Amino acid sequence: MKTTIEKEFQIPEPMAKVWEYLSDPTKIVACVPGASITEKIDDRNYRGNVTSSFGPVKASYNGEITITELDANLHKMTLIGKGVDSKGKGSADMTMNGILSEVSRATAVKFTMEISITGMLAQFGARLIKDVSDQLLNQFVANFKDRLAGKEVDNTMSGTSMVGSVLKSTIGGIFGGHKN
Amino acid sequence: MIQERKTSKEISGMGHSMKRKEDGRFIQGKGHYVDDIKLDGMLYMDIVRSPYAYAKIKSIKIEKAMATPGVVAVVTGRDLEKYNLHWMPTLMSDTQMVLPTDTVMYQAQEVAAVIATSRYAAADGVEAVEVEYEVMKPLMDPYKALAPGAPLLRPDKKDKKDNHIWHWEAGDRKKTDKLFETAEVKVKEEIYLPRIHVASIETCGCVASYDKVNNYLTMYMTTQAPHAIRTVIALVAGHVGLTEEKIRVISPDIGGGFGGKVPVYPGYVIAIAVSFLVGKPVKWIEDRSENLQADSFARDYHITAEMAGTKAGKIQGIRFKVLADHGYTDAAANPSKYPLGLFSICTGSYDYDTAFIESDAVYTNKPPGGVAYRCSFRVTEAVHAIERITDKFAATIGKDPAAFRMQNFIKKEQFPWKSPTGWTYDSGDYAPALQKAMDVIGYDKMRKEQVEKRKKGEIMGIGICSFTEIVGAGPSKDFDILGIKMFDSAEIRVHPTGKALARFGTKSQGQGHETTYAQIIAEELGIPAENIQVEEGDTDTAPYGLGTYASRSTPTAGAAAAMASRKLRDKARKIAAYLLEVSEADLEWVPGKFFVKGAPEKSKTIQELVFAAYTNHPPGMEAGFEATHYYDPPNLTFPFGSYICVVDIDKETCEIKVRRFVAIDDCGNIINPMIVQGQVHGGLTQGIAPAMYEELIYDDEGNILNGTLMDYLVPTAVESPSWETGHTCTPSPHHPIGAKGVGESPTVGAPPAIANAIIDALSPYGITHMDIPITPYKVWKALKEKGVVKAI
Numbered sequence: 001m002k003t004t005i006e007k008e009f010q011i012p013e014p015m016a017k018v019w020e021y022l023s024d025p026t027k028i029v030a031c032v033p034g035a036s037i038t039e040k041i042d043d044r045n046y047r048g049n050v051t052s053s054f055g056p057v058k059a060s061y062n063g064e065i066t067i068t069e070l071d072a073n074l075h076k077m078t079l080i081g082k083g084v085d086s087k088g089k090g091s092a093d094m095t096m097n098g099i100l101s102e103v104s105r106a107t108a109v110k111f112t113m114e115i116s117i118t119g120m121l122a123q124f125g126a127r128l129i130k131d132v133s134d135q136l137l138n139q140f141v142a143n144f145k146d147r148l149a150g151k152e153v154d155n156t157m158s159g160t161s162m163v164g165s166v167l168k169s170t171i172g173g174i175f176g177g178h179k180n
Numbered sequence: 181m182i183q184e185r186k187t188s189k190e191i192s193g194m195g196h197s198m199k200r201k202e203d204g205r206f207i208q209g210k211g212h213y214v215d216d217i218k219l220d221g222m223l224y225m226d227i228v229r230s231p232y233a234y235a236k237i238k239s240i241k242i243e244k245a246m247a248t249p250g251v252v253a254v255v256t257g258r259d260l261e262k263y264n265l266h267w268m269p270t271l272m273s274d275t276q277m278v279l280p281t282d283t284v285m286y287q288a289q290e291v292a293a294v295i296a297t298s299r300y301a302a303a304d305g306v307e308a309v310e311v312e313y314e315v316m317k318p319l320m321d322p323y324k325a326l327a328p329g330a331p332l333l334r335p336d337k338k339d340k341k342d343n344h345i346w347h348w349e350a351g352d353r354k355k356t357d358k359l360f361e362t363a364e365v366k367v368k369e370e371i372y373l374p375r376i377h378v379a380s381i382e383t384c385g386c387v388a389s390y391d392k393v394n395n396y397l398t399m400y401m402t403t404q405a406p407h408a409i410r411t412v413i414a415l416v417a418g419h420v421g422l423t424e425e426k427i428r429v430i431s432p433d434i435g436g437g438f439g440g441k442v443p444v445y446p447g448y449v450i451a452i453a454v455s456f457l458v459g460k461p462v463k464w465i466e467d468r469s470e471n472l473q474a475d476s477f478a479r480d481y482h483i484t485a486e487m488a489g490t491k492a493g494k495i496q497g498i499r500f501k502v503l504a505d506h507g508y509t510d511a512a513a514n515p516s517k518y519p520l521g522l523f524s525i526c527t528g529s530y531d532y533d534t535a536f537i538e539s540d541a542v543y544t545n546k547p548p549g550g551v552a553y554r555c556s557f558r559v560t561e562a563v564h565a566i567e568r569i570t571d572k573f574a575a576t577i578g579k580d581p582a583a584f585r586m587q588n589f590i591k592k593e594q595f596p597w598k599s600p601t602g603w604t605y606d607s608g609d610y611a612p613a614l615q616k617a618m619d620v621i622g623y624d625k626m627r628k629e630q631v632e633k634r635k636k637g638e639i640m641g642i643g644i645c646s647f648t649e650i651v652g653a654g655p656s657k658d659f660d661i662l663g664i665k666m667f668d669s670a671e672i673r674v675h676p677t678g679k680a681l682a683r684f685g686t687k688s689q690g691q692g693h694e695t696t697y698a699q700i701i702a703e704e705l706g707i708p709a710e711n712i713q714v715e716e717g718d719t720d721t722a723p724y725g726l727g728t729y730a731s732r733s734t735p736t737a738g739a740a741a742a743m744a745s746r747k748l749r750d751k752a753r754k755i756a757a758y759l760l761e762v763s764e765a766d767l768e769w770v771p772g773k774f775f776v777k778g779a780p781e782k783s784k785t786i787q788e789l790v791f792a793a794y795t796n797h798p799p800g801m802e803a804g805f806e807a808t809h810y811y812d813p814p815n816l817t818f819p820f821g822s823y824i825c826v827v828d829i830d831k832e833t834c835e836i837k838v839r840r841f842v843a844i845d846d847c848g849n850i851i852n853p854m855i856v857q858g859q860v861h862g863g864l865t866q867g868i869a870p871a872m873y874e875e876l877i878y879d880d881e882g883n884i885l886n887g888t889l890m891d892y893l894v895p896t897a898v899e900s901p902s903w904e905t906g907h908t909c910t911p912s913p914h915h916p917i918g919a920k921g922v923g924e925s926p927t928v929g930a931p932p933a934i935a936n937a938i939i940d941a942l943s944p945y946g947i948t949h950m951d952i953p954i955t956p957y958k959v960w961k962a963l964k965e966k967g968v969v970k971a972i
Contacts, residue, residue, distance in 0.1 A: 001879045087307050090231035091315070118315070119231030119287075122883035123473070 001122045003130045004114045007137050010106045013148050018107040019075050021148060022098050025067060028079070031143035033136050033155050037065070044070075050083060050092075052136070059085045059121050061092050075100035090119010109144075113137055183849050183909050186703065187771045192710065193703030194917065197854035201714075202694045211433040217387045217400050219461040223252060225451055226302035227464075228292040228309045229474065230284035233318035233545040233882020237282060240292055241310040248308050250301025255293040255454060257281035265453050268416050270511040271443065271661055272519060274345070275336070276548060278446045278453075284313070285333070285508035286547045287882050288473035290446045295454050295462060318545035318882035319343070322482065322505040325544045333508060333543045345510050345541035350524040350601040356536035359497045363488035367573045372951045373479040373561050375505075375546070375876040376869070377472050378553045379894050380689075382435025384475060385465035388451040392459040397422055399429045401448055404437040404687055405727025406430070408661060410719045412444055415662075417452065431717035437689035438866070439551035442513040442729050443476050473887040476513075476549025477876060480505040481523075481561045485569040488534075493579050495588045497534030497600070500526055500565060504541040504550065512550030513729070514557050515659045515666060521557030524601035525650040528566035529610050529820060530588040535600035545882050554866055554927040556651040556730040563647045564952075567932035571644075571939070572948060580627075581936070582618060585646050585822075586611055596913075603650060605818045609846070609910045614646050614822035616906060617844040621824045626840075634944055639829035641941025645933035646822045651921035652735025656812045661726060667812040668736035669723035670744045672701060674805040676794040678787030679711040685725010686737040687717045691923055692855045693733060697741050699851050700917060704745030705752075706772030706786045723808055731819075731921025734851065735912075740811035742916040747807040752789040758798040759784055817912045817920035821845040823933040829941050831969065834960040836872060836938060838901040843929065847922035848911040857905055859923045865900050867930020871952050873899070 011018055021027045025046055029037050032050065039047040046065045051058070061083025069078035081094040097112040115133055122129075143153045187193030205211055242254040257279035260266040270276050279290055294305035319325040319333060325343040333343050360366060386401035403409045406429040414424035434441060447464045455462040466475070482503040489495045502520060506512065514521045520539045527535045552558055574584035589610040590597050597605040618624075626642050633640045656665035669685040682701055686693065698712035716722055725737060749769065756774040757764045760782055767774045775783035784792075793805040826840040843860055850856050873893035877885045886892045911918030931952055938954050939947060945966045950958060963969040 001881070001883055001885060085231070088228065088231060088309065088311050116881070118881050118883055122879070122881070123287075123469070123885065123887040 001129065002114065002116045003133055004112065005133050005137050007111045007141055008108065009141055010103060010108050011145060011148055012106045015075060015100055015102050015107045018100055018109065018148065019072065021144070022100065023070055023072070023077055025065060025079070027147065029065070030155060031140050031147055031153060033139045033143070035155065052132070057089065057121050059089055060087070062086055085119065090117065090121055092117045092121070111137065111141070187706070191702050191706055191708050191771055193699055193771060194849060194851050196699065196852065198695055198699060198709055198852055200692050200695045200855065201698065202692065213382055213433050213435060214385045214387060214400050214402050215465050217432070217463070219387060219389055222387065222461040222463055223295050223297060223458070224299045224302045225454065225462050225464040226294050226299070226306045227290050227447060227470070228294065228306050228311065229470070230287060230289045230291050232284060232313055232315050233287045233320070234316045235284050235313035236316065237280060237284065237291070238312040238314055242292070244310065245294055245305040245308040248301065248305045250296040250298055251294055251305040252297065253295040253454065253458065254305065254309060255279065255295065255450060260453060263420055263453065265417070265449065268444065268449055270509055270548070271513050272510040273516070274510040276446070276509045276511055278449045286545050287884055288470065288547065288887070290450070290474070293450045293454070320544055320546065320878055320880055320882055322503055322542045322544055325542050326540070333545065343543040345506060345543060346519050347538070347540050348520050349536070349538045351536040352534065352600070353536045356497055356499050356534050359534050360486065360488050360499060363496055364491050365573065365577055366486060366488050367569060367576050368484065368486045369569055369572055369949050371483045371485055371565055371568055373481045373483065373564060374951070374953070375477045375480040376553060376874045377475070377477060377876055377892065378436070378438035378440035378551070379472065379889070379892065380436030380438055380440055383466040383468060383471035384441060384445055384447070385463070386448050386451050387461055387463045388455040389461035390452070390455040390459060395421060395426055397427045397452065397456070399427065399452065400432060401429065402434055402441050403429065403431045403727070404434070404441045404689060404729050406687055406717055406719050407685055407724045408664065408726055409444065411664065412662070413452065416449065420456065422456065429719045431687050434687070434689035437729070438554045439478065439513065439729055440475055440553070441689065442551060442727070443511055443549065445475060468889060469887050472889070472892055473884050474547055476511060476551040477507070477547060478549070478551050478553030479561060479870070480550070483561065483565045485565045487569045487573045489573060491577055493577055493584055493587050495530050495532045495573065497532050498527060498566065498569070499535070500537045502537070502539035504539060505544050505546065506541050506550050507546035507548040508543055509548040510541060510550065511548035513552065515653055515661060516663070517658060518557065521552060522650045523558040523562045525559055525603060525648065526562035526566045527599050527601055528563070528570065529590060529608070529646050529648045530570070531590045531594065533600050537601060546878065552730060554863060555924045556649060556653065556921070559649050559924070560928045560931070563645070563928050564932045564935070567645045567647065568935060568949070571936045575943065575948065581644050582614065582623060585614060585644065589646070604815060605648065606815055606912050606914055607910050608648065608818060608820055609908065610646060610820060610822070613820065613844045613846055613908045614644070616908060617822040617824045617842045620844070620904060620906060621826065621840055621842045623824065626826055637831070639831055639941045641827045641829070641937040641939070643825045643827070643933045643935065643937025643940055644822065645929045645936065647925070647929040648818055648820045649731070649921070649925055649928055650816050650818055651731035651924065652813055652817045653730050653732050654816055655814060664726065665812065666726050666732070666736070667810050668725040668732065668740055669808065669810045670697070670737055670740035671723045671808040672741070672744045672748060672806065674707065674748065674790045676791055678707060678790045680707055681713045681715065682741065683715045683722040684737045684741070685723050686728040686733045688728060691728065691733065691859070692852065696734070696851045696855060697738065700738055700741045701745050703771070703917065704742050705748060723810070731924045734919050735817045735915060735921055736811055736813055738851070738919060739813060739916045740809045743811055744807040744809035747809065748805060751793070751805065752786060754801065755789045755792050755798060756784045759792060814914050817848065817915060819845070819847045819920040819922060819925050821925055821929055823929045825933040825937040827934070827937040827941055829938070829959060834956040834963065834969070836954065836956060836959065838868065838934065840904065841901050842904045842906070843926060844906045844908060845922060845925050846908045846910050847925065848909065848915065848920040849918035850907070850909070851919060856922050860905050860926045861903050863924065863926025864903050864930050865895055866927045868899065868934060869895050871931040871934035871954065873953050875953050
């Protein structure tokens with residue numbers, strides 16, 4: 001199953017600084033909840049893993065991250081991650097696009113994340129994946145902002161907290177509450 | 181039309197609402213199911229399943245699993261291959277993997293089995309098995325799978341050049357095509373009956389217990405057909421020494437079957453193989469998701485239905501085309517001659533002589549199966565198609581659907597009626613059943629109310645289904661499974677004190693056989709039903725039979741019970757003549773005793789006669805009081821009924837509410853009215869299920885998106901309306917007790933009644949068809965397209 005999420009936000013930092021973070025996989029990955037880089041193959045290719053909880057299923061994906069596009073002129077990067085769950089529950093592919101543009105005294109950042117999941121997670125988590133992914137991206141954005149502001153970032157993930165916040169946002173949605 | 185009761189309440193023969201004998205243990209929680217079986221030294225099996233719908237297996241590493249505490253073995257396809265047990269035949273003479281050696285064909289397919297000393301250890305072992313796959317793009321759409329150049333899914337079949345499985349036809353193509361060239365009115369609809377699952381409360385499972393010393397396998401398993409399974413095991417495993425006399429299949433209490441417990445699943449075979457190799461009992465019980473994701477599906481028919489007729493409203497013929505999506509193997513459970521099951525009953529309850537049905541089956545990357553979910557081999561699909569297209573025809577010519585049906589029904593005097601696809605309907609009287617349903621629901625009043633509601637912009641619909649079923653497979657000239665004819669059997673032993681033990685080749689999964697079979701014997705022999713112990717499900721003790729599915733138990737084994745009882749009654753007559761010193765012709769039978777004509781005080785009760793069979797039997801007569809009968813029915817039985825449903829649809833939320841549902845069934849003579857009512861209630865609830873809730877959904881990658889009961893919506897008491905039931909009674913002329921099957925009629929009749937009601941409700945907005953399940957979202961989408969509701 002596939003899901004696409006988009007996020008746009010502004011950071012009160014100059015574009016050059018934002019680009020420095022966006023174009024460095026080690027810095028970017030350190031902002032992705034539950035993710036870590038385990039090995040650098042070359043400038044464009046890395047090995048890493050992501051651990052995430054989707055409802056009742058915890059998945060730990062080991063895989064490769066490839067930077068397929070890194071355009072310093074357009075301030076655009078595309079990253080493809082492919083992972084297989086270590087317990088045979090399936091696989092996940094992710095394509096993430098980030099593009100920067102200058103606005104008055106700040107940088108506008110636009111992220112698009114396309115996630116394709118196969119296996120048990122797609123069965124059990126179908127209802128939750130969109131919301132969980134949305135939360136993941138929210139968390140990622142918060143981490144990204146914090147890092148740029150020079151704060152410490154803890155990107156380890158706790159499954160219960162994620163489900164809790166998803167439930168909150170889902171139920172909030174049902175009852176017409178405002179989503180964060 | 182009213183059935184007369186011949187026996188007293190004490191005897192409780194046919195027509196008595198005797199309380200179910202089996203319920204004593206069920207309501208006390210004392211049912212004995214396969215998972216209740218615990219044997220000394222028993223091992224537990226759990227299964228590694230594929231996360232992918234279509235992938236090559238590059239490697240299976242078992243080292244970590246073997247190192248898991250409690251794990252004793254991991255079995256892969258390569259292990260089974262050594263014994264030539266990695267493939268098995270299906271009931272439709274196709275082949276199915278037990279465990280794959282190279283390729284997985286659907287998501288959740290068995291990949292390896294872990295055997296451990298506890299269920300928990302087995303599950304831990306499953307997590308530790310490392311399988312490396314090379315993922316391939318699955319074929320999920322049957323039309324794409326049939327398209328030229330589609331990747332070949334079954335290269336193991338040497339003569340296969342495409343994914344086409346079989347082609348089957350019924351009726352007269354030439355005559356039908358000619359009719360459709362000239363007919364005044366022609367209507368056509370594309371109807372999809374989606375994949376659904378029987379979702380029985382108890383999942384499948386077994387305990388395979390092989391005794392190495394005596395070379396004897398005892399197989400406790402959830403099966404609706406224990407004898408057939410014993411034969412299948414012997415056919416699959418005979419070459420390793422497990423021949424049929426060395427196999428005992430025991431089917432304990434079953435928590436719902438509905439067709440899902442007819443097939444042989446790989447889990448059963450692996451458990452047998454492991455028990456055979458290690459010499460210990462092995463238990464395998466599916467969990468809920470495994471059951472939903474990997475066990476045989478039902479339906480998945482793409483139907484093009486056409487009807488031709490006159491402007492005045494006379495149906496002249498039908499032309500149906502079916503594409504059957506069977507998943508990666510045809511593991512349906514149909515009689516051998518009928519790969520499309522009994523779908524050719526789709527000519528329905530109407531009088532015309534021209535029909536043509538053609539069908540093709542195709543392989544895709546979905547789980548195998550094609551079981552008849554609470555229906556007699558695809559009757560549900562057939563009835564849905566004919567009843568939808570009938571409604572569409574009536575709407576097209578502007579006729580009321582009830583009047584249109586009345587105009588076209590086969591009339592009582594036309595029975596036995598030869599259908600254009602070759603069936604001989606045994607008996608029927610359709611108009612009174614529909615009239616009764618119309619009277620109960622207040623049809624004309626409802627139509628008037630609908631007119632008023634429509635003026636106010638409210639959405640209300642009335643839907644009818646007047647179905648004819650074909651059940652009780654079946655006559656041996658046409659019906660067999662793997663060559664075994666579809667008779668069924670009864671064996672009655674009456675003990676010296678006049679109490680009986682009766683055994684059958686069928687197997688109840690909740691139908692109440694322990695009560696109804698006893699009532700049939702009580703009817704015929706006059707022994708109180710209470711004193712007749714019914715046993716089924718043990719192949720070492722029961723006579724051979726093909727099991728319980730397709731509403732066949734009453735038509736076959738029930739008939740066998742009556743016939744065996746009659747043999748015993750003949751013997752009782754001989755003993756009575758001997759004891760009363762009169763000729764047999766001078767004796768008359770009333771339930772429970774023989775008396776001398778004209779001298780009713782000279783009589784012998786059945787109990788006295790049975791006692792004499794052991795203590796004072798006539799010279800030259802065999803002692804004892806036992807009889808066995810194998811009943812080969814001369815024809816199938818054709819139960820029918822008319823259902824009417826009234827729905828209200830909320831214009832804002834598009835929620836569909838079934839306000840009224842009237843079900844008038846005619847299953848001939850009734851054995852136990854209370855049990856029939858229970859069957860109808862349960863069946864109707866399983867009828868609203870596919871009509872409004874259930875569908876197994878796959879995405880393009882082959883992921884099943886609702887493989888849990890959180891997502892696969894099974895209706896409960898909350899969703900069920902208050903069912904209004906009733907009967908007409910048109911006995912089967914060929915069945916010994918005039919009975920027909922009933923357990924499946926409501927599952928067959930309810931979905932089209934509901935669909936027709938919803939479409940009737942939406943017809944003012946130009947909506948002429950919707951595929952089931954019709955959900956509020958589908959209604960909202962359809963109304964949005966028509967501009968009736970706005971996007972939120």
